[in-house]
Amino acid sequence: MIGLDVGSRTAKLVMMDGDEISDHKVINSRHWRELLDIFMKEGKTSSNISDNVPGNVDGAHDGDLICATGYFRKKIPNYCNITEITAAIYGVRHYYPDADVVVDIGGQDTKIIDMRYNSFQLNDKCSAGTGAFLEFIAKYFDIDVEQLGTLHATAKNPAILNQTCGIFALSEMISCMVNEDNIADVVAGMHNSFARRISHMIPECSSVVLIGGVVKNGGIVAALSDILDCEILLPPEPQIVNALGAALYGDSML
Amino acid sequence: MNNFVPLSTLQPRNKLCAWCAIWRDTILARKVDIDRLVVVAGGDCSNALNDGERVSFSGIPTSYFFYPFNGNTAMMKDELHSLCTFLGGLQDKSVFSRIEDIKKQALELDRMRVNDEISAATCFGKLISCSDLQGDVDAFAKSLMEVSCTSQIVEYTSRIALIGLPPIYHDFHDIAASFGLHIVYDELPYEFVRICGNSMDELAENYATYTFSRSLRFRLEFLKKELAMRDIDGVIHYTQHSCHHNLEDDIMRNEIDKPFLTIQGDLPSATPEQVKLRLEAFSEMLRGKGIDRT
Numbered sequence A: 001m002i003g004l005d006v007g008s009r010t011a012k013l014v015m016m017d018g019d020e021i022s023d024h025k026v027i028n029s030r031h032w033r034e035l036l037d038i039f040m041k042e043g044k045t046s047s048n049i050s051d052n053v054p055g056n057v058d059g060a061h062d063g064d065l066i067c068a069t070g071y072f073r074k075k076i077p078n079y080c081n082i083t084e085i086t087a088a089i090y091g092v093r094h095y096y097p098d099a100d101v102v103v104d105i106g107g108q109d110t111k112i113i114d115m116r117y118n119s120f121q122l123n124d125k126c127s128a129g130t131g132a133f134l135e136f137i138a139k140y141f142d143i144d145v146e147q148l149g150t151l152h153a154t155a156k157n158p159a160i161l162n163q164t165c166g167i168f169a170l171s172e173m174i175s176c177m178v179n180e181d182n183i184a185d186v187v188a189g190m191h192n193s194f195a196r197r198i199s200h201m202i203p204e205c206s207s208v209v210l211i212g213g214v215v216k217n218g219g220i221v222a223a224l225s226d227i228l229d230c231e232i233l234l235p236p237e238p239q240i241v242n243a244l245g246a247a248l249y250g251d252s253m254l
Numbered sequence B: 001m002n003n004f005v006p007l008s009t010l011q012p013r014n015k016l017c018a019w020c021a022i023w024r025d026t027i028l029a030r031k032v033d034i035d036r037l038v039v040v041a042g043g044d045c046s047n048a049l050n051d052g053e054r055v056s057f058s059g060i061p062t063s064y065f066f067y068p069f070n071g072n073t074a075m076m077k078d079e080l081h082s083l084c085t086f087l088g089g090l091q092d093k094s095v096f097s098r099i100e101d102i103k104k105q106a107l108e109l110d111r112m113r114v115n116d117e118i119s120a121a122t123c124f125g126k127l128i129s130c131s132d133l134q135g136d137v138d139a140f141a142k143s144l145m146e147v148s149c150t151s152q153i154v155e156y157t158s159r160i161a162l163i164g165l166p167p168i169y170h171d172f173h174d175i176a177a178s179f180g181l182h183i184v185y186d187e188l189p190y191e192f193v194r195i196c197g198n199s200m201d202e203l204a205e206n207y208a209t210y211t212f213s214r215s216l217r218f219r220l221e222f223l224k225k226e227l228a229m230r231d232i233d234g235v236i237h238y239t240q241h242s243c244h245h246n247l248e249d250d251i252m253r254n255e256i257d258k259p260f261l262t263i264q265g266d267l268p269s270a271t272p273e274q275v276k277l278r279l280e281a282f283s284e285m286l287r288g289k290g291i292d293r294t
Helices: A029-041 A084-095 A131-140 A147-153 A166-178 A183-199 A218-227 A238-253 B018-028 B048-057 B073-086 B094-114 B120-131 B137-148 B172-178 B187-194 B200-207 B216-229 B244-255 B273-286
Strands: A002-006 A010-017 A020-028 A066-069 A101-105 A110-114 A119-123 A207-211 A231-233 B037-042 B062-066 B158-164 B181-186 B234-240 B260-265
Touching (some): A020 A238, A066 A084, A066 A238, A084 A207, A119 B260, A147 A183, A183 A218, B018 B048, B073 B200, B094 B137, B094 B187, B120 B172, B120 B181, B120 B187, B158 B187, B172 B273, B181 B273
Parallel strands (some): A002 A066
Antiparallel strands (some): A002 A010, A010 A020, A101 A110
16 A cells, blocks of 8 residues: 655655555655656556556556545545545554644644544644745755754754744844844744744644654754643654555555 | 625725625725615624724715624614614515515525435525525525425535534535535524514514624524534534634634534635635544544
């Protein structure tokens, strides 16, 4: 079974061998088709994606079945597809069956899923709590987005940022730079502001699982850990959890 | 305006609720030909009073209608008489029973959709129009009759109550149905249908129970009875950007013991992809694709 999560920024493929991940890969979303090509060339799958049509579980197909999720899920040949919200639940349960809440910080939105009460919230009115915002900030500072977490770790006196809007938050950060604040302190302040924004959406709970590409940024994880009064759980590969969830869901449908 | 706003391409000049801002800007731009404006300034939309006043400054005679928060029927009657006078007085008392008959017909449509005999979209279109009868009592009555003779077979996976405001997305009910969500209750339009009367006294007594104008406790008490009768699986709470109903969301969530999805709309359009994602995910959850803890 292949779980394929083609999101707004990256495509993630997870290949299962029984209950375990046998292989995975992440690529830019625009090139999602290449993911399958790569796996086929490497002899890891014989999946002919055109064999994947809804409901074609028992019909003729040469290779692995695909369960798709993410923004592009319905554009991908698949025998079944599910929303990222359901995929996240399946993926997170694989690691933490008793966790309360999932926080999935993606490129274009943030999803808060309360697994206890069957409810979820998405932010899509503002970019300030998304990966797009972090990319925007990294671009301004002319650094790679991966460096944000490293800078955060060296901050001594994080700046206090109050703006709720992403654009005006940058204006505030520029003001900090005008006042000759240390860039690491400004970045840490930005992460804290980012985490505060997300925390308003998170219900009181015992445990939160962080997933999505953004939580590879240690600064965001540190800021959320400081703000949230609960156990913070981080899966080994947080970016591929939805693809894993899709694969597990697809498997459960067989 | 219920029929106009969801098809509007007008971008209101401020970012308050588009339901309200669009009727205001439409009138100010003289895109609808009206002689007078009646604004429900109390007990419905909190922005309407200010928007009505803005219209009045443009020279259009404006009357303000206030529902009593405490359900006082004497006050309700005074308001109805003031409205009647503003509109030129009561000309023909037979209109009471005429409208009552139409609303009975609309209630029959509501019953049909609860019994899965008519689509939510078809039912909603008629129920929401019971606010103004589309400006033509006879034509509307005829269209109601035609629809109620058209029985459909509705297939779905979950029964939904849609509370709060009517969605500003013109295809919302159809989109929900495409994900297996059969909307069996439209809270606000149902108010337009269930309330009527055969005299000013009866109207005053019945309209004093208009739930949106009353306390949240009153509204919730009514709501819970309706939800129980309609055997729902989940609730969608639809509100608008910058609408005071957003502030009620957490209370509603806490008081209504059902899976709950909140959707906040903005400008009129077809249902956006972000909203579709929410509806699809909600449908998946209601079908149990992920809710059982193992």
